[in-house]
Amino acid sequence: xxxxxxxxxxxxxxxxxxxxxxxxxxxxxxxxxxxxxxxxxxxxxxxxxxxxxxxxxxxxxxxxxxxxxxxxxxxxxxxxxxxxxxxxxxxxxxxxxxxxxxxxxxxxxxxx
Amino acid sequence: xxxxxxxxxxxxxxxxxxxxxxxxxxxxxxxxxxxxxxxxxxxxxxxxxxxxxxxxxxxxxxxxxxxxxxxxxxxxxxxxxxxxxxxxxxxxxxxxxxxxxxxxxxxxxxxxx
Numbered sequence: 001x002x003x004x005x006x007x008x009x010x011x012x013x014x015x016x017x018x019x020x021x022x023x024x025x026x027x028x029x030x031x032x033x034x035x036x037x038x039x040x041x042x043x044x045x046x047x048x049x050x051x052x053x054x055x056x057x058x059x060x061x062x063x064x065x066x067x068x069x070x071x072x073x074x075x076x077x078x079x080x081x082x083x084x085x086x087x088x089x090x091x092x093x094x095x096x097x098x099x100x101x102x103x104x105x106x107x108x109x110x111x112x
Numbered sequence: 113x114x115x116x117x118x119x120x121x122x123x124x125x126x127x128x129x130x131x132x133x134x135x136x137x138x139x140x141x142x143x144x145x146x147x148x149x150x151x152x153x154x155x156x157x158x159x160x161x162x163x164x165x166x167x168x169x170x171x172x173x174x175x176x177x178x179x180x181x182x183x184x185x186x187x188x189x190x191x192x193x194x195x196x197x198x199x200x201x202x203x204x205x206x207x208x209x210x211x212x213x214x215x216x217x218x219x220x221x222x223x224x225x
Contacts, residue, residue: 004155033211042218043156043199048211055210090155094211099146099203101213103155 002027004093004104012110018079021107025072025093031055032074033101034066037088046089049074050096078109086111116200121220130187132219134200137181142204145176145183150197150218159198160185187221195223 005024013019025032033056034046045058049068066076072093078085088108092101117135124130136145144163148156160167162174162183173186187194197218203209 031211033213035213035215043213043215045212045214050211056212058212088153092155092213099144099161099201099213100158101211103157106153106155108153 004091004102006089006091006104006107008107009105010108010110012112013081015081015083015111017081018077019081019109020075020077021089021091021109023074023076023091023093023104025074025091026102029093029095029102030072031094031096031098031101032068032072033092033094034074034076035090035092036060037090037106038086043090046076081111083111085109116202116216118198118200118216118219120217121222123222123224124190125224126191127189130190130194130221130223132185132187132198132200132221133182134185134202135182136200136202139180139202140204143180143202144204145174145180146201146203146213147172147174147185148199148201148213148215150199156199156215190221190223192223192225194221196221 007022031050033048037043048056052068068074088106090106092103094101146161147159150156160174167174175184199218
């Protein structure tokens with residue numbers, strides 16, 4: 001069974017731009033969660049989608065948004081990028097509401 | 113969600129058994145205890161989960177005392193490749209926490225030759 005895939009793996013953007021990251025969950029998994037990891041703040045939960053609906057959301061500004069498609073693939077979007085958005089963005093999938101999540105390799109976003 | 117406390121770092125040598133203890137004094141009745149491992153520039157990997165007593169899989173063992181206020185992740189005969197950050201997470205599967213893992217600072221384990 002293929003693991004969680006994320007594209008792109010690396011991205012460099014300029015402050016003020018917007019970016020879209022993609023995540024393909026493990027086949028059969030319906031829940032997709034997104035996390036931001038930085039050296040200063042560690043791993044922080046962004047939001048979770050299940051059957052195309054956002055079920056949970058972390059404490060991030062509205063510039064961070066996401067969606068999930070009928071095939072469970074998910075995208076997250078960050079608008080008006082700030083330097084502080086530079087981070088490793090991780091996507092994780094699970095079959096349902098489970099503490100056993102499978103993480104992808106992440107997208108390394110650098111904002112200059 | 114219960115707050116967890118674990119050592120910031122630990123050192124060990126190859127072939128030794130490593131025990132990482134996590135304190136979670138405010139654990140709730142419905143909470144499970146889960147451990148993840150993360151290598152640099154990779155996503156975390158689920159290691160083990162338990163509710164009470166002892167759980168063992170091919171990678172590790174998890175010991176949970178009767179009061180459940182702490183837990184110990186045991187890694188038998190570590191190797192250099194076990195050098196990673198280990199996170200202890202505590203929480204339930206209720207609707208308010210759906211899909212949400214709360215990671216603390218974790219324990220950086222350094223295995224030396």
